[in-house]
Amino acid sequence: MVNSQVVVDPQVKNVLDALKGRTINHVYFVACGGSSAIMYPNKYIMDREAKNIPSDVYSSNEFIHRNPRKLGENSLVILCSMSGTTPETVKAAEFARQKGALTVGFTNEPTSPLAQESEFVVKYEWGAESVAFNTNLGLLYQLTMGVLNVLEGNDKFDKMVNSLSNTQAAFEKAGKQFADRAQQFGQSYKDEKVIYTMASGANYGIAYSYTTCILLEMQWIHSNAIHAGEYFHGPFEIIDEEVPFIILVGLDETRPLDERALDFSKKYGKKLVVLDAKELDLEGIDEELKGYIAPLVLNYVLRRYAEQLADARNHPLSKRRYMWKVEY
């Protein structure tokens, strides 16, 4: 069923109400690891859509120490930490607030330190049961497009909210559609010592997340998220018939970069896992927004790929040697 009239999440609406009449001259997206990765497609949307407002993505500790001179009362700082306890991100919220910035903390724990340090809190759902509209990326998209709507009159806000309400159906269809391929991936790649990911534009953050959180962190497999636009300026020399690449092909404006990288990889590589967003059934998602929303669905599919890889390797996604176990 395709929803055609939905309202924005009330927590996001609170933030948008507070923005009315306020001057914002910069948006900072601040988080760590997987929470940082979901900021990238939002920066992509800002770049494509914002008439006047620039934006940056920073890892939380870099943000604090870099201490951007522009940061101040006309800044909007959007932060994210699932547990709300990531020390660097909690500190970044405190730092930004002291500078007078408007802070919004995305977290699964509405009583966490991040929630306490942020002026506004957006609680999101997490885990296998969570609904696309209420995930961190789903809610962030609502906020990003809402910010552009309130501050610059961007007309894609309603379309985004409606499209996100139909994304759950896209998740479910994609999950079924790619189930066999995900299992095959796990079986075929379980003994690899290195797996690269590649993407561009709205999808780059998804590749970054897979490399950083799934392969390096959870599977201890060497990896690097190659930007498809940089591939031919160095990284492509690494590919041969033995080196595996997961290549994301998006629907946004940078798709030609992905296609070119894929064409070359097919010629000289043999271990290619291709996730082309063109294969997805995105019914109910506005034509204009499919490029922006594809990362959400690809990320959902890649999670299945991660689970199958972990199963096939008998190396659970929860397995760590340092995180939460030793001092750092």
Add this chain to the structure above:
Amino acid sequence: MVNSQVVVDPQVKNVLDALKGRTINHVYFVACGGSSAIMYPNKYIMDREAKNIPSDVYSSNEFIHRNPRKLGENSLVILCSMSGTTPETVKAAEFARQKGALTVGFTNEPTSPLAQESEFVVKYEWGAESVAFNTNLGLLYQLTMGVLNVLEGNDKFDKMVNSLSNTQAAFEKAGKQFADRAQQFGQSYKDEKVIYTMASGANYGIAYSYTTCILLEMQWIHSNAIHAGEYFHGPFEIIDEEVPFIILVGLDETRPLDERALDFSKKYGKKLVVLDAKELDLEGIDEELKGYIAPLVLNYVLRRYAEQLADARNHPLSKRRYMWKVEY
């Protein structure tokens, strides 16, 4: 000998003269691969120093397809390609100029396509004989600090020009100081299949360059340039006694991130190559600017490390399997 009064490069001065009285509301740094890597420390300087002007770094093709909505006649677009023939960068200059942006092309070839497509050209020196002041990074620093001086009255411009004129001496001292260690690096790491790099702040681009151009492109060794601020949010799970890391420790404000990553790595890793900018003799370089200029010197030192690695592996830095050889 320490120079204390030097003038800015005349090509850079031309650009700065053209900026006087002009409104610039965004600086875009646009290039590919190694030429892109030198943009990162300039973005760092802009973030730290600019009161009002935001900036972004994009790979050339991403820049064109992303097509930032803000790009227009109030934009300054700084591009770089050594040969001046990198098709994506030449096209990016043409694209930006059509939008009315002020374009500056850095290249070693002043009659190249990039030079022809750019409104202003800065020819830089390249190779073993080139002088720090006239390298791509040396000239870019002059332009970046000059832009901040002309548009916002930043007072570090003269200090930057004078400091850069003394950087050649720092190169030479560092070259001698690290010669043995570079050779030892080549011998010790010649059989490694994967080598990570790590850095933050002003130095991240240098780590990116080493990973992308030296290890992946020229040596076909697996690599990823880990941001020290992201290390504890995923990537650190990959380190053990067998996994080599080259860790840059800078002098800029993000040094605490590097130190923390190094401390942890020392505890659980054994194959560590540490280049700490504190060891460098930076006589004649202004105290306030040492953090900004350290990447230039570390990059110079790392080139020696690359040469020694290539020698030890009997795999020349010029060796390619695809670049300039096949269609892509």
